[in-house]
Amino acid sequence: EAGVAQSPRYKIIEKRQSVAFWCNPISGHATLYWYQQILGQGPKLLIQFQNNGVVDDSQLPKDRFSAERLKGVDSTLKIQPAKLEDSAVYLCASSFGTGVRTIYFGEGSWLTVV
Amino acid sequence: AQSVSQHNHHVILSEAASLELGCNYSYGGTVNLFWYVQYPGQHLQLLLKYFSGDPLVKGIKGFEAEFIKSKFSFNLRKPSVQWSDTAEYFCAVNANNQGGKLIFGQGTELSVKP
Numbered sequence: 001e002a003g004v005a006q007s008p009r010y011k012i013i014e015k016r017q018s019v020a021f022w023c024n025p026i027s028g029h030a031t032l033y034w035y036q037q038i039l040g041q042g043p044k045l046l047i048q049f050q051n052n053g054v055v056d057d058s059q060l061p062k063d064r065f066s067a068e069r070l071k072g073v074d075s076t077l078k079i080q081p082a083k084l085e086d087s088a089v090y091l092c093a094s095s096f097g098t099g100v101r102t103i104y105f106g107e108g109s110w111l112t113v114v
Numbered sequence: 115a116q117s118v119s120q121h122n123h124h125v126i127l128s129e130a131a132s133l134e135l136g137c138n139y140s141y142g143g144t145v146n147l148f149w150y151v152q153y154p155g156q157h158l159q160l161l162l163k164y165f166s167g168d169p170l171v172k173g174i175k176g177f178e179a180e181f182i183k184s185k186f187s188f189n190l191r192k193p194s195v196q197w198s199d200t201a202e203y204f205c206a207v208n209a210n211n212q213g214g215k216l217i218f219g220q221g222t223e224l225s226v227k228p
């Protein structure tokens with residue numbers, strides 16, 4: 001089966017610019033996650049969607065980060081304006097339901113802010 | 115707040131050596147435990163998981179992990195590593211009352227010398 005698709009794979013932007021990442025989860029997976037992985041650290045959950053509703057966005061810096069999943073399938077994560085400390089890999093993941101489920105990760109979108 | 119601690123940041127072994135990577139978590143309730151692996155340039159992949167039952171779980175590629183509730187630990191083991199096991203390994207915890215949210219450790223980089 002096809003995995004979690006993400007694009008772009010790599011992006012370099014200047015600070016204060018904006019960037020958007022796209023994710024298409026595994027077909028049929030109702031739950032979608034965005035994680036941020038800073039170099040040398042483990043992934044940290046930014047936001048979790050169940051279909052098109054937000055389940056958890058407690059660690060999303062809402063002054064600059066936004067995410068949506070309008071039709072309950074693919075999702076977009078936006079950063080505006082970007083800061084140097086936003087340089088990280090942005091991982092999209094999906095699972096069949098909520099709760100105890102195996103979560104499948106995409107290859108990630110690497111962001112460098114200069 | 116919940117946290118996951120991986121004691122070793124970088125482990126270097128020769129082929130055929132035995133491996134044990136430590137993982138401890140801080141959470142007093144029921145947890146689900148995971149080990150993920152990230153090979154160079156690839157996405158996070160599930161190695162093994164523990165939800166309940168036998169505390170010794172076996173995963174792919176000869177890996178196993180033991181859940182010791184009294185020690186809040188979930189250490190990863192492999193009796194004989196191969197060069198192809200070179201990767202970064204992440205321990206993750208899901209608390210039963212927090213949906214699908216995973217809390218990751220900071221990762222352990224394993225380098226296996228041929």
